[in-house]
Amino acid sequence: MPTAYRPAPIRTRGSLLFQVSRSVIALFLAALPLVLSTPAPVAAQSSGEGRLMGQVLSAETGGPLPGAQIQVGDTDRGVMAGVEGRYQIDRIPVGETSLRVSMLGFAPQTVEGVVVQEGGTTRIDIHLTRQALEMEGLVATAQQQQGSRVALRDEQRNSSSLMNAISSEQIARSPDGDAAAAMRRVSGVTVQDSRYVFVRGLGERYTTSSLNGSRIPSPDPERKMVPLDLFPAGLLQSISTKKTFTPDNSGDFSGGSVDIRTPDFPVRQTFTLSVGTGYHPELSGRSVLAAPTEGQEWLALGAESREIPAPARNFSGTVTRGPEVNEVVNSFRNAWSVEEETAALPSSLSASMGGSTSLNGSTIGYLGSATYSRSQDVKLDQRRARTGTGGSEIDRYDGDEGSRAVLLGGLAKVSALVGTHSEIHFTNNFNRSAENQARREVGVDENTQSTVQVDRLSYVERAVRSHQLDGRHQLGPQHLVDWSLSASAVSRSEPDRSEFVTWLDPETPIWFKDFEGAVRTFGLLEEDAMEAGAGYAFVLGGDPAAPNRIRTGVTYREHTRDAWSEAFRLQPFHWSPNDPRWQLPPEQFFDGRHAGEGDDHFILSRELSGGTYGAADRLQAGYLMAEVNVTEGVRLTGGARLESYRLDLEAQNQLGRSFEVRKDYTDLLPSLSARVRMGDGHQLRLSATQTLARPEYREVAPIAYREVLGGEQVIGNADLERTLIQNLDARWEWYPRPGEVISLGVFGKWFDDPIEQRFLARSGTNTRTFVNAESATNHGIELEIDQRLDRVHPALSPFSFFTNVTLMRSRVQTGQEGDEERAMVGQAPFVVNSGLSYVDEAAGLSATLLHNVVGKRIMNARASGSQVNDVVERPRNLIDFSVRFPLMMGAAGKVDVKNLLDAPYEVVQGPITREYHRVGRSVSVGLSWRW
Numbered sequence: 003m004p005t006a007y008r009p010a011p012i013r014t015r016g017s018l019l020f021q022v023s024r025s026v027i028a029l030f031l032a033a034l035p036l037v038l039s040t041p042a043p044v045a046a047q048s049s050g051e052g053r054l055m056g057q058v059l060s061a062e063t064g065g066p067l068p069g070a071q072i073q074v075g076d077t078d079r080g081v082m083a084g085v086e087g088r089y090q091i092d093r094i095p096v097g098e099t100s101l102r103v104s105m106l107g108f109a110p111q112t113v114e115g116v117v118v119q120e121g122g123t124t125r126i127d128i129h130l131t132r133q134a135l136e137m138e139g140l141v142a143t144a145q146q147q148q149g150s151r152v153a154l155r156d157e158q159r160n161s162s163s164l165m166n167a168i169s170s171e172q173i174a175r176s177p178d179g180d181a182a183a184a185m186r187r188v189s190g191v192t193v194q195d196s197r198y199v200f201v202r203g204l205g206e207r208y209t210t211s212s213l214n215g216s217r218i219p220s221p222d223p224e225r226k227m228v229p230l231d232l233f234p235a236g237l238l239q240s241i242s243t244k245k246t247f248t249p250d251n252s253g254d255f256s257g258g259s260v261d262i263r264t265p266d267f268p269v270r271q272t273f274t275l276s277v278g279t280g281y282h283p284e285l286s287g288r289s290v291l292a293a294p295t296e297g298q299e300w301l302a303l304g305a306e307s308r309e310i311p312a313p314a315r316n317f318s319g320t321v322t323r324g325p326e327v328n329e330v331v332n333s334f335r336n337a338w339s340v341e342e343e344t345a346a347l348p349s350s351l352s353a354s355m356g357g358s359t360s361l362n363g364s365t366i367g368y369l370g371s372a373t374y375s376r377s378q379d380v381k382l383d384q385r386r387a388r389t390g391t392g393g394s395e396i397d398r399y400d401g402d403e404g405s406r407a408v409l410l411g412g413l414a415k416v417s418a419l420v421g422t423h424s425e426i427h428f429t430n431n432f433n434r435s436a437e438n439q440a441r442r443e444v445g446v447d448e449n450t451q452s453t454v455q456v457d458r459l460s461y462v463e464r465a466v467r468s469h470q471l472d473g474r475h476q477l478g479p480q481h482l483v484d485w486s487l488s489a490s491a492v493s494r495s496e497p498d499r500s501e502f503v504t505w506l507d508p509e510t511p512i513w514f515k516d517f518e519g520a521v522r523t524f525g526l527l528e529e530d531a532m533e534a535g536a537g538y539a540f541v542l543g544g545d546p547a548a549p550n551r552i553r554t555g556v557t558y559r560e561h562t563r564d565a566w567s568e569a570f571r572l573q574p575f576h577w578s579p580n581d582p583r584w585q586l587p588p589e590q591f592f593d594g595r596h597a598g599e600g601d602d603h604f605i606l607s608r609e610l611s612g613g614t615y616g617a618a619d620r621l622q623a624g625y626l627m628a629e630v631n632v633t634e635g636v637r638l639t640g641g642a643r644l645e646s647y648r649l650d651l652e653a654q655n656q657l658g659r660s661f662e663v664r665k666d667y668t669d670l671l672p673s674l675s676a677r678v679r680m681g682d683g684h685q686l687r688l689s690a691t692q693t694l695a696r697p698e699y700r701e702v703a704p705i706a707y708r709e710v711l712g713g714e715q716v717i718g719n720a721d722l723e724r725t726l727i728q729n730l731d732a733r734w735e736w737y738p739r740p741g742e743v744i745s746l747g748v749f750g751k752w753f754d755d756p757i758e759q760r761f762l763a764r765s766g767t768n769t770r771t772f773v774n775a776e777s778a779t780n781h782g783i784e785l786e787i788d789q790r791l792d793r794v795h796p797a798l799s800p801f802s803f804f805t806n807v808t809l810m811r812s813r814v815q816t817g818q819e820g821d822e823e824r825a826m827v828g829q830a831p832f833v834v835n836s837g838l839s840y841v842d843e844a845a846g847l848s849a850t851l852l853h854n855v856v857g858k859r860i861m862n863a864r865a866s867g868s869q870v871n872d873v874v875e876r877p878r879n880l881i882d883f884s885v886r887f888p889l890m891m892g893a894a895g896k897v898d899v900k901n902l903l904d905a906p907y908e909v910v911q912g913p914i915t916r917e918y919h920r921v922g923r924s925v926s927v928g929l930s931w932r933w
Contacts, residue, residue: 052118054126055090055365055419058083058103060547061129064156067546069479070105070130084422085476090365096120101128107546109133122270123358123365132547152741154240155788159737160548162629162639162675163251164687164747166191166786166806167242170265173235174886181230181241181262188243188806191258191833199230200828201243201258202749202782202808207695207757208257208727213468214429215261216488217252219529219561228466228492230262233433234352234373234411239265245749246675246731247691249625249643250537250555253671256693256727256751264413264429265369271357278350278375278896278928285345285380285922291404292343293440293459296335300376302408302436305463308335308497310524314570319608323575327606328597331572334522338502338588340440340457345404348926350375367417374410381919384443388768389870389911399456401443403919409435426473434465444506447516454514455504463495482539489532496525502588505579513574513584513591520572520588521609529563542630548637550630559621563699567707568656569609576603608656611715613705615653622646627673635679642672647696653703653718663702663720669694683737687747691729697722697757701772715769723774726754733784745786753778756814758827760863770862776817778826782810805836824863824872831857846888854880861909871912878905889929896928 058070066087073080074094083089096118104110108130118124154167166188173184185191185199193199201209211228212218220228244251244259251259280286297307311333313326321327354371381403390396411433418426441458472486501521503514513519537555544550574584583591583603596603627641649665675689703718733747755774762769786806792799810833812826825831836853855877862873881902889895901923909917 050096050120051093052096052120053090053092053123053360053365054094054101054116054118055088055123056126056128058087058089058105058128058130060108061131063160063547064153065160065547067105067108067130068476069546070103070108070128072128073102073104075099075102081422085425085474085482088419088425089422090419092360092363094118101126103128103130105130105546107133154242155737155741155743157242158743159685159735161244162677163244163246163248164689164731164733165242165244167240169240170238173238181233181235181238184235184238184241185230185243185260188241188835191243191835193230199258199260200830201245201260202780202784202810204257204780204826204828206828207698208255209260210252210255210258211260211262213262213431213490214264214427214470215472216468216470216486216490216533217531217559218466218468218490219492219531219563230260233262234375234409239263246689246729247671247673247693248639248675249627249641249671249673250553252557252621252623253643253645253669253693254696256695256729256753264415264431265356265371266367266415266417271355273355273933274353274930276350276352276928276930278348278926280348280377280898280924280926282345282348282378282380282922282924284382285378285924286347288345289342290345290378290380291402291440291442292341292406293404293438293461294337294341295438296337296461299406299436299438299461300408302410302434302463302465304436304438304461305495305497308461310497310568311335314522314524317570317606317608322605322607323602325599327604328599328601330570330606331592331597331604332594334592335498336589336592337459337498338457338500338520338592340442340459345378345380346376348375348377350928363421365419367415367419369413369415371413372411375408377407379405379407379921381441381921383906383918383920384441385915385918386443387445387914387916388448389914389916390448393870393912393914395914396448397445399443399445401441401456403439403441405437405439407435407437409433423476424473427470429470430468431470432465432467434463436461436463447514450516452514453506455506455511457502457504458500460499461497463497464493466490466492480541482541483537484539485536487534489530491528491530493529494525494527496523499523499525508579510580510585512579512581513577513588515574515577517571517573517607519574521569522572523567523569523609523612525565525567525612527563527565529561531559531561533557533559544631548629548631550628552626552628553641554626555624557621557623559623560618561620562616562618564614564616565700565703566614567612567705569612571607571609573605574603575605610656611706613653613655613703615651615699615703615705617649617651617699617703619647619649619699635681637677637679638674639676640672640674642670645669645671645694649696649699649702651699651703653705655705661704661720665697665702665724667694667696667724669726685735685737687731687733687735689729689731693727693729695725695727695757697724697772701757706769717769717771719772721774722757722772723755725756725774728752739790741788742790743786743788745784747784749780749782749784751780753780753826756826758814758816758863760827761865776815778812778814780810780812780826780829782808784808800840800842802839802841803837804839805834807835808833825860827860827863830859833857846886846894848884848886850884852882852884873909873911873916876908876910878907879903880905892931892933894930894932896926896930898926898928900924900926 058067060067068083068087070083072089074091081089081091099116099118101113101116111130113128116126154169158165158167168184168188185193191199191201199209200206218228240263242261247253297304313329313333317330352373356369358365358367384401384403387395387398414430416428439460444455447454468490470488474484476482503519504511505514535557539551539553542550623643623645625643629639631637646668651663653661671692673691678686701718702720702722704720706715706717729751731749733745735745737743754777756778757772758775759770759772762771788804791801791803810831812829813823814826834855838851840849858874858876860872861875864870864872883899885897887895904920904923906918906920
């Protein structure tokens with residue numbers, strides 16, 4: 003397979019860094035037992051003994067309290083809370099005891115009813131209340147760890163930046179099967195193509211994604227954002243979205259920074275197993291379109307058997323007919339036609355196991371999880387068209403699409419709490435998906451005015467893997483050090499996409515004699531990433547729950563990508579409308595009978611779109627910031643981040659022309675924010691920052707990619723420059739009770755050189771590219787409410803209601819004469835998420851009704867100076883319903899109903915429908931067990 007052209011220095015530098023990072027991570031597991039075998043003052047548990055562990059937190063802020071003293075009952079056994087307020091006490095006699103906790107500035111607290119289990123671990127999180135003068139100690143009863151939803155609200159309340167999050171608890175009560183679906187519930191978030199996240203209506207270029215805080219590359223050749231449908235819901239602990247920048251985060255976002263978090267280890271050993279299936283009224287048991295299978299598709303391993311054959315890979319391109327052409331034709335996989343099959347029921351399976359153990363006074367936690375799902379989906383009543391001269395409809399095609407999808411994922415995590423002052427985490431994550439699509443459509447080709455049928459077969463395989471090693475160390479009460487090292491890789495393979503066109507106008511349909519009558523396309527993208535970072539915090543004193551501190555740190559990140567795409571066009575040389583040879587199914591006349599020795603029946607040429615590119619970028623960053631309590635209720639966070647970025651890219655198109663792109667930027671990104679506590683759970687946030695958005699590899703690579711007959715062409719622009727954004731935010735928040743919030747915020751953003759996707763003024767095939775507009779503005783209002791309904795009436799205590807509404811208005815000044823002011827590409831004027839939940843904790847029963855709608859937004863802007871309309875996606879209302887209920891013998895059941903309204907997906911350009919389809923309603927059921 004051709005390798006993307008890239009200069010040797012880039013590859014050499016990247017290879018060394020990746021080898022070093024991977025070697026360090028690979029050696030960690032081997033070194034861990036040696037590290038932990040250092041003699042410790044505390045021995046392992048003996049018979050009749052157990053362990054206590056947990057965190058000491060502030061009841062007001064939820065922040066950790068390192069330095070708190072914990073003592074067991076009336077004994078002299080005790081420890082000091084360390085990193086993140088964590089503590090552990092070993093060798094405690096089995097039975098019931100109590101804990102006494104004290105810290106300067108907080109009321110001493112006694113926790114009674116603490117049960118120690120033989121050989122086991124009991125977790126008790128302790129929340130201390132600020133001490134008033136002459137305040138006596140408090141007495142509390144041991145309780146289970148707070149629910150993740152409450153914990154996330156505490157994190158949101160105390161975060162230095164504006165943030166919103168969704169917890170595993172909320173995900174479990176929804177029908178969401180992956181991270182992308184779950185993100186639709188987050189305030190101000192929209193999801194495009196069921197994969198890509200937009201925050202505050204801004205395109206995915208203004209959103210970054212990370213896994214446990216480390217950036218992961220995207221397997222999509224045209225997207226910066228990682229497609230979140232790659233992450234199964236069963237592997238998620240939470241998803242958080244930061245909407246304002248602080249210097250300790252990367253500065254290349256303006257909409258939001260999305261962090262996917264995997265679960266921490268459980269205190270007690272647990273094992274869970276879940277199975278599921280479903281029913282689709284317009285699919286299950288019916289005949290649907292399908293593509294031929296190849297290889298081990300059920301494991302998302304079908305790409306290798308579809309790889310470009312050697313004769314095609316080595317095709318000289320200097321001849322159009324003859325022996326070399328016949329060899330290439332015979333080497334292609336003989337699959338061209340869409341098939342039909344009876345749809346199968348979906349299926350899913352997931353399992354996880356986790357727990358913790360003691361080793362020389364340290365706690366070792368472990369967690370392993372795996373998930374697998376198969377499904378069959380349809381796009382019904384599909385339509386696509388283009389807008390012609392005078393706003394007329396041209397290239398109208400109608401049809402349907404069927405697809406089989408596989409999603410599998412695995413997570414392995416080991417955590418070590420060494421004493422109470424160091425914690426280390428080693429996380430491995432792997433996700434893989436495959437989608438085999440078959441599409442058949444009928445329409446009129448505008449160029450020839452012929453009625454044709456297009457059969458398109460496409461198989462796409464994607465994979466993401468990530469290895470992360472990170473640690474935090476409390477070096478005395480004033481010093482905290484954290485560090486991280488990660489290596490990740492993604493791939494996207496679209497091997498052997500076939501498109502075959504049949505001319506339907508003759509009495510007997512025949513192969514369409516056109517340069518796009520039969521096309522085979524092969525594509526591959528591979529990207530590696532390495533990131534290393536370290537930070538240091540110096541505590542200056544003040545409030546122990548929110549101390550004054552200075553923080554500094556450095557980050558180094560490097561990505562390398564190889565991308566390749568090549569297409570071949572086949573035509574019949576000897577052809578007439580009544581030629582019986584080409585009236586047969588294509589699998590017959592491509593089976594070798596017409597491509598033998600001496601035959602010259604086929605014309606072969608390379609498609610002009612496609613090509614190769616290799617890219618490498620590196621980011622070096624450092625930051626300095628301070629968090630200071632100006633008064634008792636006012637906390638300022640300010641500082642700056644310096645980022646040095648370089649991109650080296652080399653590309654080659656199908657004609658052999660080479661291009662070089664070099665981008666080099668150094669930016670200073672300041673940030674200043676304030677949090678003002680006003681009592682009774684009220685607080686005000688203010689923020690002023692500068693961020694940026696850099697062009698993606700594909701956007702600056704000047705090579706083209708397109709589909710046949712009316713398909714749009716996309717081409718990069720090597721002259722793109724990065725965007726600078728100034729951001730202002732203000733938000734009032736009220737946290738009346740744990741897990742509840744009411745907030746109202748406003749924001750404003752000012753863009754210099756925003757990057758937009760728009761059409762070029764060309765005749766024939768629609769061509770999209772990427773350009774810098776002159777400037778843009780974006781302003782909005784956000785409202786969020788999450789409340790239990792017992793405030794309305796005590797009988798409604800099991801019910802809770804949430805809604806988040808974002809209203810936005812953006813305007814772009816293109817700088818081109820004759821262009822009118824318009825909204826930014828991808829910017830929706832409003833986003834609404836709502837939900838009503840019923841939870842009976844005692845009975846283990848819950849039900850949730852969810853609603854989501856996004857306002858119309860521009861998908862592609864019209865060519866500069868043209869009078870046609872922009873291409874716009876219309877709003878659609880999505881309603882889902884979920885029920886969770888207990889069963890016998892520790893089992894639990896679930897029923898999910900998705901897309902109750904069956905709202906269609908529709909993209910229009912003025913009165914012309916550019917794209918339209920429905921996916922139908924679906925019902926899924928599942929069973930789970932937990933031991």
